[in-house]
Amino acid sequence: AQSVTQLGSHVSVSEGALVLLRCNYSSSVPPYLFWYVQYPNQGLQLLLKYTTGATLVKGINGFEAEFKKSETSFHLTKPSAHMSDAAEYFCAVVKIIFGKGTRLHILP
Amino acid sequence: ETGVTQSPTHLIKTRGQQVTLRCSSQSGHNTVSWYQQALGQGPQFIFQYYREEENGRGNFPPRFSGLQFPNYSSELNVNALELDDSALYLCASSLGAGDSYNEQFFGPGTRLTVL
Numbered sequence: 001a002q003s004v005t006q007l008g009s010h011v012s013v014s015e016g017a018l019v020l021l022r023c024n025y026s027s028s029v030p031p032y033l034f035w036y037v038q039y040p041n042q043g044l045q046l047l048l049k050y051t052t053g054a055t056l057v058k059g060i061n062g063f064e065a066e067f068k069k070s071e072t073s074f075h076l077t078k079p080s081a082h083m084s085d086a087a088e089y090f091c092a093v094v095k096i097i098f099g100k101g102t103r104l105h106i107l108p
Numbered sequence: 109e110t111g112v113t114q115s116p117t118h119l120i121k122t123r124g125q126q127v128t129l130r131c132s133s134q135s136g137h138n139t140v141s142w143y144q145q146a147l148g149q150g151p152q153f154i155f156q157y158y159r160e161e162e163n164g165r166g167n168f169p170p171r172f173s174g175l176q177f178p179n180y181s182s183e184l185n186v187n188a189l190e191l192d193d194s195a196l197y198l199c200a201s202s203l204g205a206g207d208s209y210n211e212q213f214f215g216p217g218t219r220l221t222v223l
Contacts, residue, residue, distance in 0.1 A: 009148075036214075041216070042216055042217075043112070043198055043200075043214030043215050043216045043217055044151070044198065044200075044214040045214070046211050046212070046213075049211065090150050090151070092150075097153065098143075098150035098151045098152070099150050100148075100149055100150045101148075101149070101150045
């Protein structure tokens with residue numbers, strides 16, 4: 001069975017600081033992995049996805065994630081946080097099983 | 109190209125009633141998936157429709173049912189509403205089905221409140 005675990009339901013970082021949101025998965029087959037972002041009162045928007053090939057995936061808004069099979073992880077990073085990054089972030093594995101989400105707070 | 113739209117945006121029902129939520133898929137997409145997102149939780153997969161046929165179902169009781177039309181729009185029906193059905197219901201459309209890794213495009217959701 002496939003599952004996704006996001007460590008930390010809330011993460012706070014200062015504006016300009018590194019953003020790191022953690023995601024670990026379990027899958028009996030090579031996974032397809034996704035990160036979605038959800039702004040208040042909106043649907044989900046795809047940030048990036050890993051299917052095959054290069055393990056470092058670049059997405060929109062300066063985010064990237066690295067697939068590490070040995071660690072069963074797919075952590076999301078951004079070098080410098082911006083106030084507009086404050087939102088809920090979901091890691092997901094196909095057949096689109098979502099983690100519980102991590103709310104990112106940006107401190108001025 | 110229009111995105112995924114859902115109606116209504118908000119809905120209030122009482123326990124025991126029935127509700128129908130609607131979703132129009134993005135142009136060119138033949139697959140619609142429905143999710144329930146309870147407050148503070150990630151979306152939970154309800155079911156998926158591919159070319160008018162149900163193509164996978166999550167752990168939801170039979171009182172959750174759906175339909176996909178020839179134009180690939182879709183409905184989610186919930187009978188005998190319970191208080192725990194209060195949630196944001198998200199619809200997502202994509203091209204391809206099942207284990208496809210094609211991107212799913214999400215609508216803004218319908219906020220259902222059951223009193």
